[in-house]
Amino acid sequence: MTENSQQTPAPTTELPTQYTPAEVEGPLYERWVDQGYFTADVKSEKDPYTIVIPPPNVTGALHLGHAFQVTLMDALTRRKRMQGFETLWLPGMDHAGIATQNKVEQQLAEEGKSRHDIGREAFVEKTWQWKDEYGGRILGQLKRLGAGLDWTRERFTMDEGLSRAVQKIFKDLYDDGLIYRAERIINWCPRCLTAISDIEVDYQDDDGELVSLKYGDGDETVVVATTRVETMLGDTAVAVHPDDERYAHLIGKRIKLPLTNRSIPVVADTHVDPEFGTGAVKVTPAHDPNDFAIGQRHGLETMTIMDERGVITVPGPFEGLDRFEARSAIVAALREQGRVVAEKRPYVHSVGHCSRCKTTIEPRLSLQWWVRVETLAKAAGDAVRDGRVALHPKEMEKRYFDWVDNLNDWCISRQLWWGHRIPVWYGPNGEVVCVGPDEQPPGTEAEGWTQDEDVLDTWFSSGLWPFSTLGWPEETEDLAKFYPTDVLLTGHDIIFFWVVRMMMFGLYAMDGEVPFKTVALTGLVRDEFGKKMSKSNPNAVDPIDWMNEYGSDAVRFTLAGGANPGADVPIGEDWVKASRNFANKIWNATRFALMNGATIEGPLPDASQLSATDRWILSRLNKTVAEVDAFYEDYQFAKLADALYHFAWDEVFDWYVELSKTTFMAGGEQAKVSGRVLGEVLDVMLRLLHPVVPFVTEALWTTLTGGESVVVADWPEDSGFRDEAAEREIATVQQVVTEVRRFKGDQGLKPGQRVPARLTLDGTALAAHEPAIRQLLKLQPEGDGFTATATLPVAGAEVALDLSGAIDVAAERKRLAKDLAAAEKDKAQSEGKLGNKAFLGKAPDHVVEKIRTRLAKADEDIARIQAQLDRLPPA
Known part of the structure; x- marks a missing residue:
């Protein structure tokens, strides 16, 4: 009826009386690893099944989000292994550029030093030391959870093989014109001192101020509004809509910029919304992406007004002030000159913050490296549209397309020292040479050649993860056997960070072959009230604590039990x-x-x-x-x-x-x-x-x-055996047992309390089950002097009970009468309110509905209690 894969006789070993996870889990996991159960055989003729783990940061520790996704991936791979697939679940870690560099810089700061004090080479060496000492603790915690990963294939985004892959794809993209260097507005973090991509910016509503300023004088006055007053020092124009008659006389003229000795032009640009505010906007091309675009269209000058730490560099009274200090000082100076027309505070508006350190982002004009994404993003979109990659749940497709179809070019350079250094060398005569993994630098420092100082965005290397971990760019056996991977299981929150990157790079590097066949998107783990878990809140949980207390299986089963596709998981x-x-x-x-x-x-x-x-x-x-x-x-x-x-x-x-x-x-x-x-x-x-x-x-x-x-047993198969008649028969038995149990409970009898009973089951399928029914219900034989004080017709049979002596009938009648009176009172009150037209005319709908529900419950209680009274024997 089900195929039993094991013919080995059962041993005589007895189980301990209690299950103690702490004594069982560790030794079992070590045995699994030692036996090689999780090690994939590239020579196997079995069909492959591959998952690569989303690489946790080398700085990370196991949190419930990790435990959640790891549990689900482990369940998928364990099942496939039992089904006979050659299963590879590949582990590894991400070097986490900004996060790891911050850790090491904090260590140096405790010594009173900065990275610049020790130099790049020593800093990178110190970071590797930190990684060896502190990194990877999360991998040990994954073992504690029971993750069946192939530890023989563990990878790291900065190991030799993956670094080679990074250099190879950079070179290929560069040669194809898909990587370029350009001066653009980027998201700059004054704390991390690096550019970050759009998707690494967290937007939140901040209390700021909206200040309206008067530029120019007399008939040549224009009022503009801004939340970043300090940037007016870098204004190089005021823009108005070309059809806005209010400013037609000013287009092409120059007006005075307050607090400076400069005059700036008034330009006409269709980007300006004449219906918004005054219809005139200040233009700061070096500190705003929209203003940069206006500046490009009109050939405006760009003026960078602050340094990398957000300190004002414009000569004058504000030089040396932090950007926020300068904001207050400039508003005060403008107010003194009568240039402030209006101030609105607090003015709640969306402000970008660094996802790593939460510092307010500063848009900044900067020379950076970029990936030209148009053709890559189209390929990533097409792979889902034509069904080569399935997104699960399917409702996530819209979110995916909204992003991938509107993707801007990707800023991939970071002003860090920890990471994959950009493989570009600059020569003494302006030469620019991109070097592949099998090529030598074009010259030495002594000859005037220098390598680009920047490193690549962490997501650049992790975007190669599904194939770089299998040996690409070499044609390895692992790559041939296990690529493409089968499932990417990850949180819906990193569709943009990671999923799209892997799709773009995988399709490009692997000649149009997708990196995975299915993307299974999960939600985020939240507390039992649906609130986001955070270290700053008292609701953050260390899953290791729960594993210590309740066992890893308990944590895993709870997480799996909340895993509805794409939905957040309360726990x-x-x-x-x-x-x-x-x-x-x-x-x-x-x-x-x-x-x-x-x-x-x-x-x-x-x-x-x-x-x-x-x-x-x-x-x-x-x-x-x-x-x-x-x-x-x-x-x-x-x-x-x-x-x-x-x-x-x-x-x-x-x-x-x-x-x-x-x-x-x-x-x-x-x-x-x-x-x-x-x-x-x-x-x-x-x-x-x-x-x-x-x-x-x-x-x-x-x-x-x-x-x-x-672990290596066969997965069960459905033999097709069905017996609907037996299922109906046992359902009837269950009905009888359930109803009699309920009746006994209603009469105040304890579950194990025995009472005499006569079961009239002749002619029904229940007859064969009488011994089991009596055992389950604790029903004794009738015996001498049996008196049926209560009779229950159930499922075509009859159960007669003798409750004399089993309960205090008088006391039970008194208790039930009291409950009945309370239910009748509740009913009368509810009916009274629902019959009051004045009340119904004033009460909100939800209040009326609540009273109707209360009335329905009162009716149910009355019927139930009356039935209990009717079934009681005479007092």
């Missing part, structure tokens, strides 16, 4: 506790099953030898296999976790094991049959659970089956 400690309880339930129930005859020895009996209960659980087992497979193929991790949870806990442990107890207690041939069925169910169930909860399932499965390891 709280109570949910991890519940997952720990689930792991314990699996352990305890499997231990009980092993002690009561569960086995995988011998073939599974034919259906004709099985009880309805056995056929039911095998039917449900096969349906669960099919269901879980479908959820995996659709990346529905939350649904597959839910399906596994309810099958294991509810159907196997709470129903099948309980329904079978009477069979096991009776012994004989049927007990052996059910023991074999239970062994089969546990075997398949543990294999299904393994990709999500690997540790507890490994310990249990090897004990049950005597197999080498569930």
Whole structure:
């Protein structure tokens, strides 16, 4: 009915009475690695399945976001390995240029030094030392989580092979005219002292001020408004719309720029919106991208007014002031001259901040290296449009296209020392030479040749990750076997940072072959109330703490259980506790099953030898296999976790094991049959659970089956066995047990309290299940003096109970009468309000709806309590 892949007899080893994750997890993981289970064989004839891990920063430590995505990737690769694929899950780290350089500069600052004090070569050497000492701790933490990565193939974005790949693709792009150097407005971080790309700018609403200033005098006066008053020192024009009659007399003239000895022209440009503000804008080409474009169209002068740290450099009273200090000083000076027409503060507006250090970004004219993205971005868009790459969930396609179809050229140079240095040399006579990985520099420093000082954006090297990690630009066996990769699983927040970069570079470098076939996008992990987790908030959680307390399986199962495609994932400690309880339930129930005859020895009996209960659980087992497979193929991790949870806990442990107890207690041939069925169910169930909860399932499965390891066991297959009749039959049994349990509870009886009962089951399928029903409901035989004080017709059968002596009928009637009076009072009050037209005319809709809901609940309570009273025996 399900194919059992293991024929090894079960060992005699007994399980400990309690599951202790700390004693199990570490040794198991070491064994998996030592046995080479995670090492992919490039010589294998099996079909490949490849995932490359999104490389965590070398500065990083495991956080819940990492743990979340790693859990899902591990589940995918463990399943594929069990399905017979040659599975490669490749680990590695990113050098994280700005973040790592900041760490080392902080160390130097503690010594009273800067990087310039020790020089570039010594600084880079010190950074490598930092990386060797502190970097990579996250990889050890991934092992703690159980990540089945191929550690023999671990890569680093600045190792020799990947550095060679970076140099190769730079050279190719440069030779094809897709990399160029130009002076443009860039995002400059005065703290990190480097350019950063558009996607590394975080925009947030800040409280600023909007100041309206009067330029010129008399009939040649123009009012402009700005939130960055200090930039007026670099204004080289005022722009108006060519059709704006208010300023027609000024177009082409020059007006006086306050606080300076300069006059600036008034230019006509269609970029200006005449309906916005005064219809006139100040133009600072060196400090604003829109102004730069206006300046280019009109041949305006560009004036850089501050240095790399944001300090004013214009000679005069403001020279040497920080940009924000200068802003206040300039407003004061303009106010004194009567040039301030209006001030609005606070003025909430969107301001860009460095995603690394949160410093306010300064737009700045700078000579930088750029990637010309038009053709690359089109290829990246086409690959999704024509189906070569599938985005999951599909709704994310719009977001992807909105970005990739409107991509600006990418600034790839960074004014750092840690990273891949740009492979361009400048000669003594103005020569510019780009050098590939197999080429020598064109000359020496003594001959007047110097290498470009800048390094490449970190995302440039990580954009090569799917193929550089497999050996490109060499034609390696790994590249031939494992490229393209199958799935990229990553957060939707880095579609722009990373996914698009990999698509552009992969299609370019690999002759149009996509870097991955599917992009499975996840949401972000949040706290149980849906708030973003942050170190600055008290809601940040170290997943290692939870693993220490509850075990890695509990953390993994909780994360998988919240993983709906593309949606954010709330997580709280109570949910991890519940997952720990689930792991314990699996352990305890499997231990009980092993002690009561569960086995995988011998073939599974034919259906004709099985009880309805056995056929039911095998039917449900096969349906669960099919269901879980479908959820995996659709990346529905939350649904597959839910399906596994309810099958294991509810159907196997709470129903099948309980329904079978009477069979096991009776012994004989049927007990052996059910023991074999239970062994089969546990075997398949543990294999299904393994990709999500690997540790507890490994310990249990090897004990049950005597197999080498569930890591390399076969993935269960749906045999197609279904028994709808058995499922209906057991559903009826469940209905009877559930309703009688509810009735007993309503009467105030404890779950284990035994009462005499007469079961009238003749003529129904329930008759064969009477022993199990009595066992589950704690129903004793009728016996002498039996009096049916309550009778329940259920599912075509009848259950009569003798509650005399089991409950204090008078006290129960009193309690129920009190509850009934409260419900009737609640009903009367609700009806009174809903019958009051004056009230209904004034009350908000949500208040009225709340009262209607309250009335409906009161009616339900009255009916329920009255039914309980009616079923009570006479006092």
